[in-house]
Amino acid sequence: MKKVNDFFTMHKSANLFLLLLLLAITFIASFSTIFKVHYDELQGTHSWLSGSTIKFVNNWLEETPQKLHFVNYESPDSIEFNETTERGPYISYPSGCTLFVYFAAKIVGRNTIGISFLKHFQMICFLLEVLLFGLFVYRFLGKSGIESVKEKLFVSFATATFWSWLPTNVWYLANVYFADQCIILFVMAFLLVEYECYYCEKKSLSISLNFIKSILILCGVLIDYYFWILAFVAFIFQIVITVKSEKSIGHIIINSLWYAIPVILALGFYAYQLFSVPNWKSILFAKFEQRAGLVKTDTGPGALNTPKFIIKNLIWNFIYAFGLKENLKVLSLLLLVLYLFVKKADKSEKKSHFVYKEIIFSKNGIIIILGVISPILQILLLKNHSAIHEFSQIKLSWIFAMFPLVVSLISVNFNNYFEKKIVYLGKIKISYFLNLFIISFLCIAFLTAVPFSSRSFRKSRMEEYHDYHLAEILKDNTSFEHVCFSFSYEIPNNPPQELAISKKQVYKINSKEELESYFPNLKENAKKIFVIDKTALSTLTNEQIESQLDLQSSNVAIYEDDQFCLLEICSDKTSVLDK
Secondary structure (H helix, E strand, O other): OHHHHHHHHHOHHHHHHHHHHHHHHHHHHHOOOOOOOOOOOOOOOOHHHHHHHHHHHHHHHHHOOOOOOOOEEOOOOOOOOOOHHHHOEEOOOOOHHHHHHHHHHHHOOOOOOOHHHHHHHHHHHHHHHHHHHHHHHHHHHHHOOOOOHHHHHHHHHHHHHHHHHOHHHHHHOOOOOOHHHHHHHHHHHHHHHHHHHHHOOOHHHHHHHHHHHHHHHHHHHHHOHHHHHHHHHHHHHHHHHHHHOOOOHHHHHHHHHHHHHHHHHHHHHHHHHHHOOOOHHHHHHHHHHHHOOOOOOOOOHHHHHOHHHHHHHHHHHHHHHOOOOOOHHHHHHHHHHHHHHHHHHHHHOOOHHHHHHHHHOOHHHHHHHHHHHHHHHHHHHOHHHHOOOHHHHHHOHHHHHOHHHHHHHHHHHHHOOOOOOEEEEOOEEEEHHHHHHHHHHHHHHHHHOOOHHHHHHHHHHOOOOOOOHHHHHHHHHOOOOEEEEEOOOOEOOOOOHHHHHHOOOEEEOOOOOHHHHOOOOOOOOOEEEEEEEHHHHHHOOHHHHHHHHHHHHHOEEEEEOOOEEEEEEOOOHHHHHOO
C-alpha cells in the first residue's frame, strides 16, 4: 500500500488520470442506470429549448449560417415566406449555442440533426463539465494547503460527482439544451483556466493560459448573457489580484486586454447579426423590458417584476433545484445553528475579522465569490427571465456542490490545523480537514436526499408528453413548395418541438376560403396541403365538416392512416372553392 501511495505522490499526472477515470466511469454508469437518458425522446419539461436548438441548427445546415447572417430564425425556409425576415428572427440571444452545435454537426458530416444527435452531444459536454470541475476542485484543494493525494482525490471525486447528481443538473444538463445549458461547459473551462492564471508565474505558460482564456471569453459572450457578467466580474477581480501583487500599470493594461479584445470581437459579431434584421432595436428593447421585469401590467409576465414574487420564486426554485423540499425544516434549523456558530466565533475570536478578510480577498476566496456573484447579478438584471426559469439554478449549482469543501477549509483556516491534527473516524486515522469534509458532505447529502431527490425530480419533469406522429408524417411527405393548412391542427413556430421534426408549419384556418386568403401573395408554384385529423371531428363546426368532406372528394390524398389524411389541393381555384 505504501508503494502505491508513493507512486501517486511522485506522479501527479497519474493522480489526475485516476481522478478523471473514476469520474468518467461513475458518470457513464449513473446516467446509463439510475438517471438513464432516453436519447430518442424529445419529451419533458422545457423540451422546447432542445426543440429550438434543433430547429436553428437545421436551418443553418440547410441554408448555411452565412446566408442567414448567423441569425436564428424561428421558421424553416418555406415557399410562403417571401422575405427571410418574415420567418421570425430570434435575436434576443447571441447565436453562439447554435454555432457550437452546428460546428459539431459539420465535423461529423451531418446534413441535419435530430434529438438523438443533440442528446449524445450534450452528454459529451456534460461529461467534460464533470471532468473540468473535478480538475478545478483538485487544484483548488492543492492551493488551499491540502497536500494529501488521497484526500484531494476523494474530495474532488465526491464534489464533482455530487454536482452531477444534483436534481437540476440531472434533468437540465442531460435532457434539455440551449444557451443556459451550453454555457456551463465554457464556465467550467473558464474557471479552471482563470484559477490557473491566478497562480501562474511562468511567462510562457501565462501567455498560453491567457490565450485560452480569451478564446473561452469569446465563445462564452457569444452564447449567454450570464457569461458577459462572469467575464466582467472576473476582469474586476483580476485587477484586484494584480494590484495586490504590486504589478505595474503596464502589466494591468496587458492583463485587461486578454478580457477586452475577445469581448469586443464577440460584440462585433453579435452586432453583425443584429444589423441584418430590420427594427432590431425595438425587438431587442421589447425583449429586454420583458426579461428585466420592466413591463408594468397587472397580469402576465409584467406581474413578475414585483420584488416579493421574485424573491419567493427564487427561493422555491432553489429548494426544488437542489432537492431541499423534503428536509426544509432541518435545513432551517441547520442555518440557524450555523448563524449562531459564526456569531459566537465573531465574539470569541479576536483574529476572526482578520481571518475573514484574508479568506475573502485570497485567490481562493475570489474565485468562489466570482461563482456566487455572477449568477445572482444575472438574476437581478434579468429577473423576469432567470427567476421564473428553474434551470437558471444550474449556474449556482457548482457553488452549492462546493459548500462542504468551503466550510471545511474555512474551519481549518480558523484553527490552523489542516493535515497536522489527526482525528479518528472509527479506527481510521484521518486529517481534521477530511473529518470536517465528510461530516459536512453527509449533512448536505442528507438535506438534499441526493440521488433519491434527483430521481424524483427527473421523473416529475418527464411527465410532459408531446405527440410527434403528424410531425414525422410531414417530414417524410412535404418539401419546400408545400404550404400546410388544417381546420383542427396547428404546428406553430413556437413551441418549437413539432416544427423541429416536421420542418413544416401547419396553419390553422376557420374556413375553406382561407386557403386562398391566408397567403394572398403566395407564389404560383406553391403546393397546398390540407391536413385532416380524423380524431378531431368533434371540435369542428358543421360548416367545417362539410368543407372538409368537399375537399376530400375533389382532391388527392398523398398520405393517409388511421388518424391523419394529407390532401394535395389542386391548383385550379374553382375546384377548391366552388365545389
